[in-house]
Amino acid sequence: MAVVNDFFSASHALGTWRSTVVATLFCSLLYFVLGRRSRESLPPGPRGLPIVGNLLQMLKARKGGMASFGFFLRDLNRFGEMSTLRMGTKNWIMLNSDRVIKEIIVNRNKITSERPYQPIASGIVSRWKRTLLRRVPDWVEGRRAMQHLLSGTSVKTYGEWQEQESAILLGAYLDEPENWYIHHYRYTVGIAFKIVLGIKLDRPTSDLEDFRRMTREFVISIGGSAYDYFPWLNKLPSWLRFGRKYWEDMGDWHYQTLRKWWVPFKQTVDKGAAPPSWTRDYLMNQTPPFGGGEDEEAMYLALSIVSAGSDNTRMLLNAWVMSAISYPGAFLKAREAVEKVVGKDATRLPDLSDLQKITYISATIKELLRWRPPVPVVPAHLLTEDLDFEGYYFPAGTEFVISPFAVGRRDYKDAESFDPDRWMNGTETNLLDGLW
Numbered sequence: 270m271a272v273v274n275d276f277f278s279a280s281h282a283l284g285t286w287r288s289t290v291v292a293t294l295f296c297s298l299l300y301f302v303l304g305r306r307s308r309e310s311l312p313p314g315p316r317g318l319p320i321v322g323n324l325l326q327m328l329k330a331r332k333g334g335m336a337s338f339g340f341f342l343r344d345l346n347r348f349g350e351m352s353t354l355r356m357g358t359k360n361w362i363m364l365n366s367d368r369v370i371k372e373i374i375v376n377r378n379k380i381t382s383e384r385p386y387q388p389i390a391s392g393i394v395s396r397w398k399r400t401l402l403r404r405v406p407d408w409v410e411g412r413r414a415m416q417h418l419l420s421g422t423s424v425k426t427y428g429e430w431q432e433q434e435s436a437i438l439l440g441a442y443l444d445e446p447e448n449w450y451i452h453h454y455r456y457t458v459g460i461a462f463k464i465v466l467g468i469k470l471d472r473p474t475s476d477l478e479d480f481r482r483m484t485r486e487f488v489i490s491i492g493g494s495a496y497d498y499f500p501w502l503n504k505l506p507s508w509l510r511f512g513r514k515y516w517e518d519m520g521d522w523h524y525q526t527l528r529k530w531w532v533p534f535k536q537t538v539d540k541g542a543a544p545p546s547w548t549r550d551y552l553m554n555q556t557p558p559f560g561g562g563e564d565e566e567a568m569y570l571a572l573s574i575v576s577a578g579s580d581n582t583r584m585l586l587n588a589w590v591m592s593a594i595s596y597p598g599a600f601l602k603a604r605e606a607v608e609k610v611v612g613k614d615a616t617r618l619p620d621l622s623d624l625q626k627i628t629y630i631s632a633t634i635k636e637l638l639r640w641r642p643p644v645p646v647v648p649a650h651l652l653t654e655d656l657d658f659e660g661y662y663f664p665a666g667t668e669f670v671i672s673p674f675a676v677g678r679r680d681y682k683d684a685e686s687f688d689p690d691r692w693m694n695g696t697e698t699n700l701l702d703g704l705w
């Protein structure tokens with residue numbers, strides 16, 4: 270079921286690898302011979318090759334699709350709660366348990382919230398403007414702005430919009446069942462679009478398809494190029510920097526796609542015809558960088574949220590369909606739980622206020638996030654100061670990678686099975702219980 274998780278579906282980017290391999294090997298050899306002296310002491314991990322370390326193993330697993338990549342990630346659990354992958358000149362510390370994620374990423378966020386330098390995915394493909402990969406100094410303003418979007422009284426209104434869109438989604442399932450996955454996408458983009466821009470999504474399916482393709486390409490570009498693992502490649506003269514054209518074309522197309530969605534919105538705002546929204550009233554009212562003439566920062570931030578907020582939720586809904594087909598027992602249980610509260614034959618539709626009563630639905634959502642995490646590996650967090658942690662010594666520059674697929678298969682019995690009941694312990698409606 271390829272639609273479930275696009276992360277696995279393509280490594281076409283690998284083509285650009287071949288052309289950089291020769292230069293890479295040569296320069297790496299120098300680096301390797303000159304060596305790096307440090308008193309680092311890192312968790313164990315699989316044996317790798319000289320120079321490239323575990324890079325090729327990881328790429329091969331990723332290229333093989335979800336089954337092989339999932340196996341690779343899950344297997345790293347045998348080294349413990351943390352395992353080290355040597356990725357070219359970088360060390361990736363895979364975080365395989367909720368406990369170490371909380372310790373490293375949450376409790377030590379002052380030194381683990383930075384992103385590594387990613388000249389392709391963040392630079393060429395995103396013009397350094399996609400919030401997900403930005404470095405801290407460029408990212409704080411956007412983060413502050415996002416706090417206004419996702420907190421406060423407006424959150425209740427978002428719930429009402431979600432209920433309306435859910436009713437539309439149910440209608441779409443009935444009218445065109447074969448397009449169920451397109452309905453999912455329209456549903457999730459529709460909600461995110463309305464929350465961020467305040468207007469109803471009104472775009473043909475081909476535009477939606479472009480938007481989805483853009484998000485997918487961006488995700489795959491993360492860690493998808495030799496330039497990410499051998500940063501000195503970026504210092505080569507331009508005629509030696511092979512494969513860049515591919516990424517430049519991608520970045521240009523992403524920019525055009527974003528503009529196509531943004532410009533009509535901006536024109537409506539300029540005409541005074543846009544309804545109230547966070548983008549109109551908060552973002553564009555700011556002094557630069559978000560407001561005051563230049564609108565590119567606002568465009569990237571607003572539409573990055575639409576893209577992040579719609580794609581993960583889309584994939585989770587697709588995984589839910591997959592679970593319903595593979596585990597009909599769990600699906601029927603969910604249905605019974607809903608009918609117990611709203612009555613049989615759809616006397617009325619459930620709404621968000623029923624959620625506390627239909628606890629099996631919360632358990633189902635948690636189980637989906639465990640079973641098929643939409644983000645199987647989270648983009649690396651860069652350590653900005655040396656860190657002594659539980660007998661290990663991580664030098665600044667180490668990268669921490671949250672590994673949800675591994676986490677979800679660590680302390681769970683019969684982990685490959687989909688079983689919401691494992692969450693039914695009285696805390697299933699508490700969003701934070703059991704999930705990092």
Ligand code: HEM
Pocket residue numbers: 400401402408412461573574577578579581582585642643644647648671
């Ligand atoms: C199934 C649902 C979702 C999943 C699994 C998910 C997952 C993630 C993950 C793993 C990250 C990176 C965190 C890190 O680096 O430590 C992230 C970042 C982000 N997510 Fe989500 N997400 C979901 C839903 C949403 C929604 C509904 C929105 C918005 C309405 C959203 C907006 C964002 C944004 C803006 C970022 C980037 C934050 C930054 O670094 O500035 N996500 N998400």
Ligand SMILES: *[C@@H]1O[C@H](CO)[C@@H](O)[C@H](O)[C@H]1NC(C)=O
Pocket residue numbers: 691692693694696702703704
């Ligand atoms: C409830 O169950 C989940 C899943 O096994 C677990 O992660 C969580 O810690 C449990 N919560 C409590 C309070 O026992």
